Amino acid sequence: MKTAITPTRAENFSEWYQNLITAADLAENAPVRGCMTVKPYGWAIWELMRAEMDRRIKATGVQNANFPLLIPIDFFNREAQHVAGFAKEAAVVTHYRLKMIDGNLQPDSESKLTDPYIIRPTSETIIGDAMSRWVQSYRDLPMKLNQWVNVMRWEMRPRMFLRTSEFNWQEGHNAFATHAEANADARRMHKLYADYMRDVLAIPVIMGEKTPEERFAGADHTYTTEQIMQDGKALQAGTSHDLGQHFSKSFGIQYLGTDGQLHHAWTTSWGTSTRMMGGLFMTHSDDDGLILPPAVAPHQVVIIPIARDGNEDALNEYAEKIASKLRAADIRVLADTSDMRGADKMWKWIKRGVPLRVEIGGREMDASQVTVTRRDLGKSSKQTLDLDVFVADVRSMLDSMQHDMYNAAAARNETMIHNIDALADLRAALDAGQIGFFRLKYEQTLSPEFEGLMDEFKISRRCLDDADPTYVFVAKSY
Amino acid sequence: MKTAITPTRAENFSEWYQNLITAADLAENAPVRGCMTVKPYGWAIWELMRAEMDRRIKATGVQNANFPLLIPIDFFNREAQHVAGFAKEAAVVTHYRLKMIDGNLQPDSESKLTDPYIIRPTSETIIGDAMSRWVQSYRDLPMKLNQWVNVMRWEMRPRMFLRTSEFNWQEGHNAFATHAEANADARRMHKLYADYMRDVLAIPVIMGEKTPEERFAGADHTYTTEQIMQDGKALQAGTSHDLGQHFSKSFGIQYLGTDGQLHHAWTTSWGTSTRMMGGLFMTHSDDDGLILPPAVAPHQVVIIPIARDGNEDALNEYAEKIASKLRAADIRVLADTSDMRGADKMWKWIKRGVPLRVEIGGREMDASQVTVTRRDLGKSSKQTLDLDVFVADVRSMLDSMQHDMYNAAAARNETMIHNIDALADLRAALDAGQIGFFRLKYEQTLSPEFEGLMDEFKISRRCLDDADPTYVFVAKSY
Numbered sequence: 001m002k003t004a005i006t007p008t009r010a011e012n013f014s015e016w017y018q019n020l021i022t023a024a025d026l027a028e029n030a031p032v033r034g035c036m037t038v039k040p041y042g043w044a045i046w047e048l049m050r051a052e053m054d055r056r057i058k059a060t061g062v063q064n065a066n067f068p069l070l071i072p073i074d075f076f077n078r079e080a081q082h083v084a085g086f087a088k089e090a091a092v093v094t095h096y097r098l099k100m101i102d103g104n105l106q107p108d109s110e111s112k113l114t115d116p117y118i119i120r121p122t123s124e125t126i127i128g129d130a131m132s133r134w135v136q137s138y139r140d141l142p143m144k145l146n147q148w149v150n151v152m153r154w155e156m157r158p159r160m161f162l163r164t165s166e167f168n169w170q171e172g173h174n175a176f177a178t179h180a181e182a183n184a185d186a187r188r189m190h191k192l193y194a195d196y197m198r199d200v201l202a203i204p205v206i207m208g209e210k211t212p213e214e215r216f217a218g219a220d221h222t223y224t225t226e227q228i229m230q231d232g233k234a235l236q237a238g239t240s241h242d243l244g245q246h247f248s249k250s251f252g253i254q255y256l257g258t259d260g261q262l263h264h265a266w267t268t269s270w271g272t273s274t275r276m277m278g279g280l281f282m283t284h285s286d287d288d289g290l291i292l293p294p295a296v297a298p299h300q301v302v303i304i305p306i307a308r309d310g311n312e313d314a315l316n317e318y319a320e321k322i323a324s325k326l327r328a329a330d331i332r333v334l335a336d337t338s339d340m341r342g343a344d345k346m347w348k349w350i351k352r353g354v355p356l357r358v359e360i361g362g363r364e365m366d367a368s369q370v371t372v373t374r375r376d377l378g379k380s381s382k383q384t385l386d387l388d389v390f391v392a393d394v395r396s397m398l399d400s401m402q403h404d405m406y407n408a409a410a411a412r413n414e415t416m417i418h419n420i421d422a423l424a425d426l427r428a429a430l431d432a433g434q435i436g437f438f439r440l441k442y443e444q445t446l447s448p449e450f451e452g453l454m455d456e457f458k459i460s461r462r463c464l465d466d467a468d469p470t471y472v473f474v475a476k477s478y
Numbered sequence: 479m480k481t482a483i484t485p486t487r488a489e490n491f492s493e494w495y496q497n498l499i500t501a502a503d504l505a506e507n508a509p510v511r512g513c514m515t516v517k518p519y520g521w522a523i524w525e526l527m528r529a530e531m532d533r534r535i536k537a538t539g540v541q542n543a544n545f546p547l548l549i550p551i552d553f554f555n556r557e558a559q560h561v562a563g564f565a566k567e568a569a570v571v572t573h574y575r576l577k578m579i580d581g582n583l584q585p586d587s588e589s590k591l592t593d594p595y596i597i598r599p600t601s602e603t604i605i606g607d608a609m610s611r612w613v614q615s616y617r618d619l620p621m622k623l624n625q626w627v628n629v630m631r632w633e634m635r636p637r638m639f640l641r642t643s644e645f646n647w648q649e650g651h652n653a654f655a656t657h658a659e660a661n662a663d664a665r666r667m668h669k670l671y672a673d674y675m676r677d678v679l680a681i682p683v684i685m686g687e688k689t690p691e692e693r694f695a696g697a698d699h700t701y702t703t704e705q706i707m708q709d710g711k712a713l714q715a716g717t718s719h720d721l722g723q724h725f726s727k728s729f730g731i732q733y734l735g736t737d738g739q740l741h742h743a744w745t746t747s748w749g750t751s752t753r754m755m756g757g758l759f760m761t762h763s764d765d766d767g768l769i770l771p772p773a774v775a776p777h778q779v780v781i782i783p784i785a786r787d788g789n790e791d792a793l794n795e796y797a798e799k800i801a802s803k804l805r806a807a808d809i810r811v812l813a814d815t816s817d818m819r820g821a822d823k824m825w826k827w828i829k830r831g832v833p834l835r836v837e838i839g840g841r842e843m844d845a846s847q848v849t850v851t852r853r854d855l856g857k858s859s860k861q862t863l864d865l866d867v868f869v870a871d872v873r874s875m876l877d878s879m880q881h882d883m884y885n886a887a888a889a890r891n892e893t894m895i896h897n898i899d900a901l902a903d904l905r906a907a908l909d910a911g912q913i914g915f916f917r918l919k920y921e922q923t924l925s926p927e928f929e930g931l932m933d934e935f936k937i938s939r940r941c942l943d944d945a946d947p948t949y950v951f952v953a954k955s956y
Contacts, residue, residue, distance in 0.1 A: 028611075030604075031553070032546040032595065033574075037608055040541035040623065047542065063518035064525065068510040069547075069597075069628055069644050070569075073576065075509070077583045087576040091548075092585045095570040096511075096632040098551065098561075098596065105555045107570045107594055116585060117510065118576065119547075119597075126508075130515055133506075145518065150547055150628065154574040166547050 003287035004351050013231040017282060018160070023351045024290040026281070027160050034158035034165030038274070041352060044298035046168070046274060050148065052200050052295070053170065053272065056192055062144040062172055067126050069149070070117035075125040078250040082124065085217020089154040090118040091165075119152040124218065124243070124269055127173045128251035135265055137256045138177055142185070146172040161278035162235070162478045169273030175253060175265040179244070182266035183221065186242040189270040190223035193238035201276065202293040202405040203227050203283050204413050205237065208463030211442065211472060216269075220244035226462045226473065228413045229282040232435025234462045234477040237279045240270035278478070283409055284376075290353025291376050293405050294398035299334040301326055301394065302354045303370075306342035306361040318365045322358065325391050331398075350375065355401050356394070374401055376408070417473075423449050426474070430457045435476075439465060442472040481765035482829050491709040495760060496638070501829045502768040504759070505638050512636035512643030516752070519830060522776035524646070524752060528626065530678050530773070531648060531750065534670055540622040540650060545604050547627070548595035553603040556728040560602065563695020567632040568596040569643075597630040602696065602721070602747055605651045606729035613743055615734045616655055620663070624650040639756035640713070640956045647751030653731060653743040657722070660744035661699065664720040667748040668701035671716035679754065680771040680884040681705055681761050682891050683715065686941030689920060689950060694747075698722035704940045704951065706891045707760040710913025712940045712955040715757045718748035756956070761887055762854075768831025769854050771883050772876035777812040779804055779872065780832045781848075784820035784839040796843045800836065803869050809876075828853065833879050834872070852879055854886070895951075901927050904952070908935045913954075917943060920950040 005023055009016045021027055026042035029035075038046065054064075070093060077083055097111035120126065127145065135143055148170045155165040172189060176182040190207060197203040210222040219241035227235040247253070248264040257263050284291040294300045303322050305315035319335040326333040336345050342359075349357055359371045370390050374381040374397070385393070416436030420426045426438055430453065438459075444450060445461055454460060458476055465471040483501055487494045499505055504520035507513075516524065532542075548571060555561055575589035598604065605623065613621055626648045633643040650667060654660040668685060675681040688700040697719035705713040725731070726742040735741050762769040772778045781800050783793035797813040804811040814823050820837075827835055837849045848868050852859040852875070863871070894914030898904045904916055908931065916937075922928060923939055932938060936954055943949040 028608075030546045031550060031607060032548045032604075035546040035548065037546065038544040040543045043543045044541070046544075063522070065518045065521045066516040066524075066646065068508045068513040068515065069630070070510045070513065072509060073583050076576075083576075083578075083583065087578070087583065090574070090576050091571050092573040092576065092589075093569050093597070094572045094585060096568070098554075098565040098568050098570065100561075100565075105551050105561065105565065107572060111570075119571070126510075129509060130506075152547070168544065 004289050004347060005287050008287040009230060016287070020281060020285055020289060021160050024281075024353060026277075026290075029158075029160065032165070034155035036158075036160045036164050041298065042277070045280075045292070045296055046277060048296045048298065049200070049276065050170075053196060054148070056196060057146055057170065057172065060144070060188065060192065061142075062146045062174070064147060065145050066147055066149070067120075067123050067130065069120055071120050071123070071126050073116055073118060075129060076118060078125065079218050079246055081246070082218040086121045086153070090121060091152045091154055093117045093119065120149075121151055121153045122269070122271070123147070123149075123151075123171055124173065124247050124267075125251070128247040128253060128267070131173070131175055131248075131265070131267075132252040132254070135175055135253050135255050138258055141177045141255055141265065142174060142181065144172070144174045146170055159278075159478070161274055161281065163275075167274050169271050169275075171269060171271040174268045175248070176267070177255065177257070177263070177265065179266045182244075182268050183242045186221060186223055186240045186268045186270065189268070190225070190238075190240040193225050193240065193270070193272060196272075197225060197227070197237065197276070198406060200293070200295045201280050201283075202295075202402055202409060203237075203279060204406065204410040206437070206463065206473060208466045208473065209469065210239075210463055211445075211461045214461055214463075216241045218243060218246050220246070224463050226437075226475075227279045227283060228416050228437060228475075229279070229478065230412070231282075232416050232437075232475070234437065234473075234475040235275070235279045235282070236462070236477065237276050238270070238272040241268060243267045243269060282478075284405060285353065289351030291405070292353035292355060294355045294402050297353065297355050298332060299349075299354050300331050300398055301333045301356045301358055302349045303333065303335045303358045303360065304342060304345045304349065305335075305337065306359055308362060311362050311365075315360060315362070315365060318360055322360070322370065322387060322391075325387070326394060329391060329394065331394055355398060358390075372397075376401060376405055423447070423453065427453060430459070437462065437473045437475045439471050439473055442470055445472055445474065482767050482825060483765050486765040487708060494765070498759060498763055498767060499638050502759075502831060504755075504768075507636075507638065510643070512633035514636075514638045514642050519776065520755070523758075523770070523774055524755060526774045526776065527678070527754065527758075528648075531674060532626070534674060535624055535648065535650065538622070538666065538670065539620075540624045540652070542625060543623050544625055544627070545598075545601050545608065547598055549598050549601070549604050551594055551596060553607060554596060556603065557696050557724055559724070560696040564599045564631070568599060569630045569632055571595045571597065598627070599629055599631045600747070600749070601625070601627075601629075601649055602651065602725050602745075603729070606725040606731060606745070609651070609653055609726075609743070609745075610730040610732070613653055613731050613733050616736055619653060619655045619733055619743065620659065621653045622650070623652070624648055637756075637956070639752055639759065641753075645752050647749050647753075649749045650747060652746045653726070654745070655733065655735070655741070655743065657744045660722075660746050661720045664699060664701055664718045664746045664748065667746070668703070668716075668718040671703050671718065671748070671750060674750075675703060675705070675715065675754070676884060678771070678773045679758050679761075680773075680880055680887060681715075681757060682884065682888040684915065684941065684951060686944045686951065687947065688717075688941055689923075689939045692939055692941075694719045696721060696724045698724070702941050704915075704953075705757045705761060706894050706915060706953075707757070707956065708890070709760075710894050710915075710953070712915065712951075712953040713753070713757045713760070714940070714955065715754050716748070716750040719746060721745045721747060760956075762883060763831065767829030769883070770831035770833060772833045772880050775831070775833050776810060777827075777832050778809050778876055779811045779834045779836055780827045781811065781813045781836045781838065782820060782823045782827065783813075783815065784837055786840060789840050789843075793838060793840070793843060796838055800838070800848065800865060800869075803865070804872060807869060807872065809872055833876060836868075850875075854879060854883055901925070901931065905931060908937070915940065915951045915953045917949050917951055920948055923950055923952065
């Protein structure tokens with residue numbers, strides 16, 4: 001059977017992913033090392049994702065602010081683990097002027113900075129510095145801040161949405177009077193992420209704590225949401241960190257307590273990024289293109305007139321009529337009255353993953369009907385409905401699709417988690433090409449034998465099992 | 479009379495402005511050369527401003543996208559005027575790794591880039607490059623793109639919101655098949671900005687074309703919206719450029735026309751930034767702090783319980799009751815039940831420019847009343863109303879305030895525009911310390927005598943008079 005995307009997932013998952021991005025017109029590689037350009041359709045998805053995440057974050061009492069793009073190297077240097085984690089991928093600004101020299105435009109040596117800056121890879125340091133001024137007394141706590149910004153981590157093996165040198169994200173930074181509050185906050189935001197992925201992205205996640213080896217650079221505890229892609233690989237999609245007093249001590253975030261004494265605050269940080277879009281695409285799409293959960297679909301319904309014998313104008317008018325009824329019901333809808341052929345339009349919107357396709361021809365128009373197809377179910381779901389019935393039911397059809405997509409992904413995940421007793425069994429499974437997450441005793445992963453398996457099969461510890469933290473999940477990952 | 483902000487506007491406008499920013503908790507200087515940190519209250523204003531601007535831009539058929547932060551120097555170099563305009567303030571990224579050498583963290587010389595990047599000062603070049611791939615046929619036109627991003631122009635004389643090395647903005651980039659369409663687009667977006675400033679920011683602007691001397695680097699026509707601050711200085715708040723074929727020729731943006739021939743497209747660009755916030759603050763505020771137009775006030779109403787004799791709990795409950803009624807009427811409201819003294823709360827919200835302050839004491843509570851004061855009118859507007867009346871009227875009270883603020887600013891502007899016949903009269907006016915905009919023949923400004931006045935009094939050509947483009951407005955400016 002011919003598919004819209006070649007190769008198929010089964011043939012070459014990685015190439016399929018690249019071609020999916022192109023076919024759905026989501027993004028392209030930029031003429032800047034490791035960076036991508038997000039095209040309008042991709043960005044419209046992100047705007048919907050961002051709006052809902054922002055709403056949920058603000059509902060926890062967090063306020064948005066905006067901190068500088070550039071970070072003084074001296075700041076960066078104050079937390080040793082942090083430096084170790086990020087120094088090797090830092091874009092460095094060293095000059096502030098260009099000069100034409102012998103016809104070549106180059107950095108003006110007279111503009112060399114005594115103290116260079118790095119482009120933020122994350123903002124614990126510069127926000128820690130601000131908090132050291134903003135937090136004075138216990139009355140200022142908790143302080144809850146977030147920003148939606150671009151960050152940069154120089155990337156040698158870039159992959160659109162999954163790993164790009166520049167990416168867009170939200171980074172939250174909260175400060176508390178006690179460790180108990182900070183840890184509860186890190187767990188709260190961790191749960192918020194998992195709930196969001198379930199409710200909005202229709203993605204089931206494995207929640208758990210990172211092992212010490214995999215923690216964020218400068219954290220006491222890192223809580224992660226791990227998604228399982230269709231090829232069985234893990235995608236770390238959102239992390240929440242209990243930073244202890246590492247940054248409050250490095251930056252002097254102190255408050256005068258009710259006891260009249262100065263205390264260092266306890267801080268957290270937590271972030272989700274455009275990487276989630278990669279997870280979204282790799283979780284739900286098929287060999288014909290994207291499948292978008294209705295909650296984040298720029299067009300939840302697309303109306304496609306299939307014209308014949310010069311009935312274009314009447315059909316386009318009928319399409320606009322349907323669109324205006326749906327718009328009144330708060331549905332994001334597009335009437336595609338462009339002059340492409342009907343079949344080309346249909347494939348365009350299949351590839352872009354529009355949840356409901358409404359095809360209308362002369363027959364539907366004359367009978368005040370619509371023919372509706374659900375993107376995830378395809379032809380088997382095709383049905384012709386009275387227009388009024390469709391308008392009345394469209395919301396619940398979208399809701400059903402959202403739930404069904406989650407359930408399908410959850411059912412697939414269950415087949416992808418394997419319990420392992422002995423490391424020899426793990427080797428056998430990997431040798432046999434078994435895909436997915438392997439659950440084994442964390443202790444077993446501290447052996448040289450496991451180190452060998454990590455190198456050989458490119459697997460890594462994803463997170464401890466929340467249900468029993470003596471177990472860890474191990475998988476290949478993006 | 480004691481004022482909340484010292485010095486007053488009359489005493490020292492520039493210091494007043496700095497202190498206003500601090501008193502209203504909007505922003506602070508960042509530990510990065512020329513940059514600011516926008517604090518939560520300031521950012522909440524920007525989020526409201528941005529949402530409404532975004533809505534208006536999208537209504538013209540523009541789609542948002544996201545282009546890289548870094549621009550290859552080679553791109554930047556392709557349009558000669560563009561380079562001349564921005565090379566002297568470009569932040570340059572030359573390395574992609576840090577290394578610890580003798581205890582100092584510094585750029586790793588082995589990570590030096592053969593081709594350095596600059597941080598975008600604006601994105602005509604990299605978007606032009608993308609458009610050269612995305613535009614193929616006349617069917618792809620018009621192409622209308624916008625992005626909300628941070629940009630950087632190294633700033634030697636920074637001033638919060640008005641001139642910072644990094645700032646946030648939207649930059650729109652449209653492409654058309656004909657010059658007429660492109661020019662009409664540049665004018666359409668120009669008008670959109672002026673309408674927005676009038677309707678949303680309550681700021682009257684002077685609309686006009688920049689003189690050739692003041693055009694954007696690489697434009698054929700630059701249309702500007704000039705605001706007049708309370709000290710008579712101009713603030714250029716939004717500009718829209720007809721770029722002719724400068725960038726389409728430099729980047730090869732070509733389309734196959736209906737005539738079967740390749741043609742270069744005609745492009746526009748147009749932007750507004752956080753600079754508008756500076757204009758907002760300097761247009762409306764007074765010696766007691768900010769005055770926010772209701773359309774962009776994070777809290778349109780603040781309820782302030784003035785407790786006495788241990789009635790705190792009952793009053794706080796009454797405050798929450800009022801807040802929930804207003805929230806149901808879609809008003810952005812805050813019940814300030816914090817444990818500050820009533821008078822301190824009042825001054826806090828006066829300084830932050832909340833449109834309507836609702837004070838409630840035991841008397842109001844017992845009578846189901848509220849005492850309401852409009853921020854722009856102060857004590858003279860204070861009135862006690864039945865709660866139900868207030869809830870029914872609050873929307874129209876806010877609308878009136880929005881209109882009155884615009885009218886007050888427009889009336890003030892009228893006193894600030896002066897017609898000048900001879901340059902000697904201009905010198906006399908400036909010598910006498912007259913503030914505002916001076917309107918004279920553009921031709922007169924091409925003389926050496928005028929050049930002398932520009933240097934001596936730091937005045938500049940702001941824009942041609944739309945009503946009669948043989949005239950130009952001249953003023954000091956931010």
